[in-house]
Amino acid sequence: MKKYFKIQIETSSSYEAELLIAELSEINFYAFEQENNSLNAYIDEADFHEEKLKEILPAEAFFTKNIIEEENWNQQWESGIQPVIVNDFAAVRPSFHEAIPGVKHDLIITPKMSFGTGHHATTFLMIELMEAIRFQNKIVIDFGTGTAVLAILAEKCGASKVIAIDNDKWSIDNALENLEANKSQKISVQERGDLSGIETADIVLANINLNVLKTNAASMKSLLKPASFLLISGFLIKDEKEILEVFEEKNLVKNCSKERGGWLAILFQKL
Numbered sequence: 001m002k003k004y005f006k007i008q009i010e011t012s013s014s015y016e017a018e019l020l021i022a023e024l025s026e027i028n029f030y031a032f033e034q035e036n037n038s039l040n041a042y043i044d045e046a047d048f049h050e051e052k053l054k055e056i057l058p059a060e061a062f063f064t065k066n067i068i069e070e071e072n073w074n075q076q077w078e079s080g081i082q083p084v085i086v087n088d089f090a091a092v093r094p095s096f097h098e099a100i101p102g103v104k105h106d107l108i109i110t111p112k113m114s115f116g117t118g119h120h121a122t123t124f125l126m127i128e129l130m131e132a133i134r135f136q137n138k139i140v141i142d143f144g145t146g147t148a149v150l151a152i153l154a155e156k157c158g159a160s161k162v163i164a165i166d167n168d169k170w171s172i173d174n175a176l177e178n179l180e181a182n183k184s185q186k187i188s189v190q191e192r193g194d195l196s197g198i199e200t201a202d203i204v205l206a207n208i209n210l211n212v213l214k215t216n217a218a219s220m221k222s223l224l225k226p227a228s229f230l231l232i233s234g235f236l237i238k239d240e241k242e243i244l245e246v247f248e249e250k251n252l253v254k255n256c257s258k259e260r261g262g263w264l265a266i267l268f269q270k271l
Contacts (some may be wrong), residue, residue, distance in 0.1 A: 003067050004042055004043065004045060005042070005044075005048045005065055005068070006040055006041075006065070007043070007053065007065055008040050008063060008064045008066070009039045009062075009063040011038060017034050017039045018236070018263065019236070019262070020056070022209070022235070023056045024053075024056065026209060026210075027047075028044065029041045050065075082097075083097050083100055084123075085100060085103065086127045087128070087131070088103055089103065089104055089127070089130075089131045090130075091107065092107045092149060093109070094108070094109065095108050095110050105153060105157070107149060107153060107156070109149050109178050109181075110177065110178065110181065121260040121261040121262070122207050122234050123149060123150075124260055125233050125259075126205065126233050127149075129256070129257075129258055129265050130154070132256065133157075133203060133267070135157035135203065137160045138159050138203055139160060139161045139201045140159045140161070140163070140201060140203045140205065141165065141201045141203070141204045142154065142162060142164045142206075143204060144207060144208040144212070145164035145175055146171050147174055148175035149178070151175070151179075151205075152178060152182045152187065154205065155184055155185075155186050161186055161188075162186055162188070163188055163198060163199075164188065165189075166190075168191075195223060199223075200223050200225050201225065202225055202228045202229070204220050204228075205231050206220060206230070206231070206233075207265075208234045209234045210236075210242075213234065213243065213246075214243075214246050217247055218250060221247075221250040221270065224270045226270060226271075227269065229268065230252060230268040231266075231268075232247075232266055233263065233266075234263075237262055237263070240257075240266070243266065247266075251270065252269065252271070253271060
């Protein structure tokens, strides 16, 4: 049975917590909860290296470490999870919550250990900016799909085909469960770590992290048809200049952006 570490870190501010989330994501932490002056970060036991954690944390930072059995994960996560409502465009809720009235798209996402419930600022931003994109009859790639929340929303917005990609088996299994819960018919899920051999698309969605975005910038650009869109998040406002340099060099033009809690999402269009 798989086990996970829950690392509880004392933080001085929400801004410090957001910075830590960005850095911890780089060393395989992939679920987070912010509670007052502490940050809970979750990681697969096999991926945890205490030395790497200590390199990231400030010297004076205090943290505790607890093991969580796989069977207990959902109980802990679900005990506090609430629906996320993004304007009147979309609501993201676990299966045990009633549907949210007054929104265009109701998404049932029971997260388990996958990233992407809408609670994190980057997922919220991606959903918010997706409202500005015309998905009707478009081919979409969701790179780093996690729970498949963005892939499912793309289908609900009218996409004719969605390819959801992730390199984590647990995320793949969770994504498939969420597809079933939403009665999705036009989404294919692929367990893979790169974009080689993928067909071209009208829209690419990528809510991952700064390093993965930079590493895969050329691959994502090569998948885009002329006049198509790339929507990315998973990086902080301070990283905007670096991101713009990487993607504008590849003839992708910034269309618009949104910020939330120190995080940023940018919508690019291919020339």
